[in-house]
Amino acid sequence: MKASIIGTGYVGLVTGACLAEVGNHVKCFDLDERKIGMLRDGDIPIFEPGLKEIVRNNVAAGRLSFTTDAAESARYAKLQMIAVGTPPGEDGSADLTYVLAAARGIAEHMDGPRVIVDKSTVPVGTADKVKNEVAQTLAKRDLCSFCGFFAIDRARRATGRQRCNAEDNRPFHRATIPL
Secondary structure, eight states: OEEEEEOOSHHHHHHHHHHHHTTOEEEEEOSOHHHHHHHHTTOOSSOOTTHHHHHHHHHHTTSEEEESOHHHHHHHOSEEEEOOOOOBOTTSSBOOHHHHHHHHHHHHHOOSOOEEEEOSOOOTTHHHHHHHHHHHHHHHSOOOOOOTTSOHHHHHHHHTOSOOOGGGGGGGOGGGSOO
16 A cells, blocks of 8 residues: 655654555655655654664665655555644644645645545544545646537536636547547
């Protein structure tokens, strides 16, 4: 199995290392270039007994890797685990800013279906918020479906997208295909 872990703190790094240790291929993503640089150099930014050896062994075995590239992470695996910080908000509730940003990043870059797991410590109902964030982000992407039996107006109605036009479908027009 392949998995992408978003966040390389205690939850993300330990989860990624343990998944790799049992034979999975894991890519850990973080925006913090310094932290990813440390991990690539074989150091770890947190203390957890035995973790450094597990990380080093799995990097050497090719099962664990690190990136600061959100697109690379989102496209790496069908399983995406969000393991980012949820600091307390002003009212003491969990601040989901980083969780929702991670969901948005996955949706912006994914190239197929994904299973998104909330691994962060989050309140009940967060999965619905993540699902809505992904759906809203996908709705903004310039997507168009085409069926050779549809006229372009019917394709617009079928997909709900107004941006579909004849140019999107030019490769399918008989006149443009050499015989």
